[in-house]
Amino acid sequence: MNSQHSMEQYLATLNEPQRQAVEHIEGPLMVIAGAGSGKTRVLTLRIARLMELGVEPFQILALTFTNKAAGEMRERIERIVGTEARSLWMGTFHSVFAKILRIEGERLGYSRDFTIYDTDDSHSLIRSIVKELNLDDKLYRPAYVHGRISLLKNSLISYREYLSNPIFLAEDEAAQRPHMGTIYKMYQERCFKANAMDFDDLLFNTNILFRDHLDVLNKYQHRFQFIMVDEFQDTNLAQYWIIRKLANVHRNIGVVGDDAQSIYAFRGADIRNILNFQKDYSEAVVVRLEQNYRSTQVIVEAANEVIAHNQHQLPKRVWTSNPRGELIKVIEAWSDNEEARLVVDDLQEQKFKKQLSNKEIAILYRTNAQSRAFEEALRRAGIKYRIIGGISFYQRKEIKDILAYLRLALNPNDEEAFKRIVNFPKRGLGDVTVDKVLIVARTEGLGLWGALKQANRYLKGNTLSVLEEFTVMMEAFRLMIQERDAYEVATEVVRRSGLLKEYYEDKSVEGIVRYENIQEFLNGVQAFVQDPNREDKSLSAFLQEVALLTSADEADDDQEAVSLMTVHGAKGLEFRQVYVAGMEEELFPSYISSATLEDLEEERRLFYVAMTRAKERLTLSFARKRYIYGKLMERTPSRFLQEISPIYLDWRGTSPYNSRAYREESDTGLADAIRQYKQNQSAIKSATYRPPADFQPSDIHLVVEGARVEHKKFGYGTVLSLEGSGDEKKAVIDFEEVGQKTLLLKFAKLRVHTNK
Ligand SMILES: Nc1ncnc2c1ncn2[C@@H]1O[C@H](COP(=O)(O)OP(=O)(O)OP(=O)(O)O)[C@@H](O)[C@H]1O
Numbered sequence: 001m002n003s004q005h006s007m008e009q010y011l012a013t014l015n016e017p018q019r020q021a022v023e024h025i026e027g028p029l030m031v032i033a034g035a036g037s038g039k040t041r042v043l044t045l046r047i048a049r050l051m052e053l054g055v056e057p058f059q060i061l062a063l064t065f066t067n068k069a070a071g072e073m074r075e076r077i078e079r080i081v082g083t084e085a086r087s088l089w090m091g092t093f094h095s096v097f098a099k100i101l102r103i104e105g106e107r108l109g110y111s112r113d114f115t116i117y118d119t120d121d122s123h124s125l126i127r128s129i130v131k132e133l134n135l136d137d138k139l140y141r142p143a144y145v146h147g148r149i150s151l152l153k154n155s156l157i158s159y160r161e162y163l164s165n166p167i168f169l170a171e172d173e174a175a176q177r178p179h180m181g182t183i184y185k186m187y188q189e190r191c192f193k194a195n196a197m198d199f200d201d202l203l204f205n206t207n208i209l210f211r212d213h214l215d216v217l218n219k220y221q222h223r224f225q226f227i228m229v230d231e232f233q234d235t236n237l238a239q240y241w242i243i244r245k246l247a248n249v250h251r252n253i254g255v256v257g258d259d260a261q262s263i264y265a266f267r268g269a270d271i272r273n274i275l276n277f278q279k280d281y282s283e284a285v286v287v288r289l290e291q292n293y294r295s296t297q298v299i300v301e302a303a304n305e306v307i308a309h310n311q312h313q314l315p316k317r318v319w320t321s322n323p324r325g326e327l328i329k330v331i332e333a334w335s336d337n338e339e340a341r342l343v344v345d346d347l348q349e350q351k352f353k354k355q356l357s358n359k360e361i362a363i364l365y366r367t368n369a370q371s372r373a374f375e376e377a378l379r380r381a382g383i384k385y386r387i388i389g390g391i392s393f394y395q396r397k398e399i400k401d402i403l404a405y406l407r408l409a410l411n412p413n414d415e416e417a418f419k420r421i422v423n424f425p426k427r428g429l430g431d432v433t434v435d436k437v438l439i440v441a442r443t444e445g446l447g448l449w450g451a452l453k454q455a456n457r458y459l460k461g462n463t464l465s466v467l468e469e470f471t472v473m474m475e476a477f478r479l480m481i482q483e484r485d486a487y488e489v490a491t492e493v494v495r496r497s498g499l500l501k502e503y504y505e506d507k508s509v510e511g512i513v514r515y516e517n518i519q520e521f522l523n524g525v526q527a528f529v530q531d532p533n534r535e536d537k538s539l540s541a542f543l544q545e546v547a548l549l550t551s552a553d554e555a556d557d558d559q560e561a562v563s564l565m566t567v568h569g570a571k572g573l574e575f576r577q578v579y580v581a582g583m584e585e586e587l588f589p590s591y592i593s594s595a596t597l598e599d600l601e602e603e604r605r606l607f608y609v610a611m612t613r614a615k616e617r618l619t620l621s622f623a624r625k626r627y628i629y630g631k632l633m634e635r636t637p638s639r640f641l642q643e644i645s646p647i648y649l650d651w652r653g654t655s656p657y658n659s660r661a662y663r664e665e666s667d668t669g670l671a672d673a674i675r676q677y678k679q680n681q682s683a684i685k686s687a688t689y690r691p692p693a694d695f696q697p698s699d700i701h702l703v704v705e706g707a708r709v710e711h712k713k714f715g716y717g718t719v720l721s722l723e724g725s726g727d728e729k730k731a732v733i734d735f736e737e738v739g740q741k742t743l744l745l746k747f748a749k750l751r752v753h754t755n756k
């Protein structure tokens with residue numbers, strides 16, 4: 001009774017097309033609509049309504065962009081229909097189909113405990129294959145080869161198809177990499193032998209499973225009466241085929257997306273899936289949402305203007321009845337560091353003026369490398385922030401070490417895990433021994449575990465006994481897994497493996513941090529097993545969850561922190577205030593992407609995504625000079641800035657001297673900037689005479705009396721005098737912001753204007 005009431009309340013807030021989509025029951029449905037028009041909301045309410053109409057939660061499959069998005073959606077639905085919502089099949093494509101492959105993977109020859117290889121594992125495997133084949137590792141760089149294999153798999157091209165179709169070979173030959181097919185084949189075979197799947201295999205193998213095992217397909221086709229996909233524009237072929245097959249019986253497939261926000265073509269996402277959908281489901285009800293509920297008029301209209309520059313797009317109108325709102329502020333800085341300072345100045349002012357909390361603010365950038373300057377500026381201002389994406393907790397060395405132990409305990413054929421930890425902590429087992437084991441495993445078809453068990457046939461002496469000790473230990477872990485939960489196993493593994501001792505005894509700063517991280521990791525495993533909503537508390541379930549975390553999943557929403565992330569990571573999210581940094585040519589649009597029209601259009605969609613994350617206020621910033629690979633380079637403002645009419649912009653002109661703030665002396669950030677500009681002007685000018693190596697990070701030989709230097713923390717300064725020599729060399733520096741300091745050059749990491 002209560003719950004129905006709230007469903008009705010929700011329905012009452014919807015506009016007409018939204019209601020039509022929510023109330024749609026049977027048959028295919030496609031909602032293609034602009035940013036902020038309520039697509040995700042419609043999808044959520046439709047699920048709740050279906051459940052209210054009596055559809056069982058396990059009959060509904062909903063695929064989202066991040067696991068976090070799935071969690072949030074589940075919570076919302078729970079508020080309407082109650083705890084039943086927990087039994088919905090919801091998550092990313094990868095996590096849902098990994099779950100199904102755990103259950104059905106034996107059909108394909110994988111055991112239940114298969115490992116999911118992460119990018120590092122894949123790269124390491126490729127590196128060893130390239131080495132074995134004696135190929136040029138510059139030509140066959142792991143990241144490149146992996147990208148190529150990934151794209152092939154996401155386009156459902158197996159290595160067999162690759163090898164039997166001259167088209168692919170011709171492509172790679174043109175790129176002077178004729179051995180790509182051989183590497184692809186070996187890569188797949190090695191993964192299979194190691195009982196491992198990489199990320200792309202989760203989709204690729206699901207397709208094979210459904211193609212070759214009709215009884216399995218049939219089971220899931222009947223189970224999932226309703227299938228829903230958010231962010232449909234970013235599905236690739238492998239994903240499209242999975243849902244197409246699954247929906248074949250009931251044909252209740254509902255997709256929502258926005259072609260203007262398609263930003264994963266580089267990973268094989270294909271907007272044509274939107275067109276295919278209309279072909280495959282000609283009876284589909286197509287709903288268009290045009291009203292944006294998220295952003296101000298200024299933001300909506302400016303975003304429309306930008307995206308209109310793309311030739312390839314479906315015609316679409318987006319409007320809003322929200323207030324007109326503030327103009328889009330453009331911040332122009334002289335350097336990347338100053339850009340960060342000005343942004344943080346503005347952010348502080350806004351926080352104060354509008355009583356914003358940190359979590360209502362986001363700073364977005366095109367590449368992760370841009371985060372450093374913002375982190376520093378925020379830290380200096382004492383503002384809490386969190387980086388979403390970047391190096392995640394689970395990517396840290398010490399955590400990957402524990403995970404490798406746990407993975408190997410669960411899947412004793414996991415070669416990449418084995419290579420990582422067989423000699424860590426140090427046991428005196430060298431590469432030669434490791435290679436021997438792996439060669440026996442491969443050539444005799446024993447698999448890694450078989451080869452380990454028979455080590456006495458091909459090893460002897462101390463090496464043999466150490467390796468046998470290792471094998472016995474892993475065996476003990478293996479037995480434990482069957483009886484104990486993930487937490488009990490993890491604590492035992494951390495202790496017995498010697499990992500805890502290794503880091504406990506390391507009293508360097510890094511060692512202490514690593515030790516703490518291990519504790520933190522164990523806390524995480526404990527929380528996992530204590531979660532009352534979780535039925536499966538096994539190590540296997542835990543490892544699966546960790547392997548499938550997307551970078552956006554790690555954000556902790558309760559935290560009172562400003563969010564820093566790439567634009568890609570911000571998809572689907574919204575914030576009251578958004579800063580988009582680095583609006584410069586060759587950065588946004590990125591250097592690689594301005595090459596072809598198609599790439600440029602993808603960058604423009606990315607910028608459209610960035611702009612439309614903002615609810616109330618949007619700020620765009622760029623720098624006139626920026627360090628690129630350690631060199632200070634001249635920058636040109638992004639063409640995207642020109643694509644917004646001046647009527648939407650608060651751009652204070654190209655010179656800070658013209659600015660209102662300069663005249664009023666009210667904007668401290670800008671006033672600082674101007675001061676610094678004046679002081680640096682001569683240095684910068686002279687520096688441009690010998691581009692591009694005008695700045696030399698931390699070269700102590702260039703620190704001479706009178707030199708202008710920049711310090712990470714203290715900012716700009718002038719060297720007054722020098723003392724001592726060699727490692728003891730110190731400089732007395734007069735910093736503009738913090739005054740005089742004496743620094744030991746060895747540690748100071750100064751950037752020096754050579755001033756020649
Ligand atoms: N009918 C409505 N009344 C009030 N608020 C709404 C309505 N529809 C959507 N909203 C709000 O508008 C915002 C955007 O909605 P939502 O995130 O569902 O849009 P979206 O189309 O999925 O956006 P994106 O394309 O960025 O993923 C949310 O804050 C949502 O709660």
Ligand SMILES: [Mg+2]
Pocket residue numbers: 039040041572
């Ligand atoms: Mg959405």
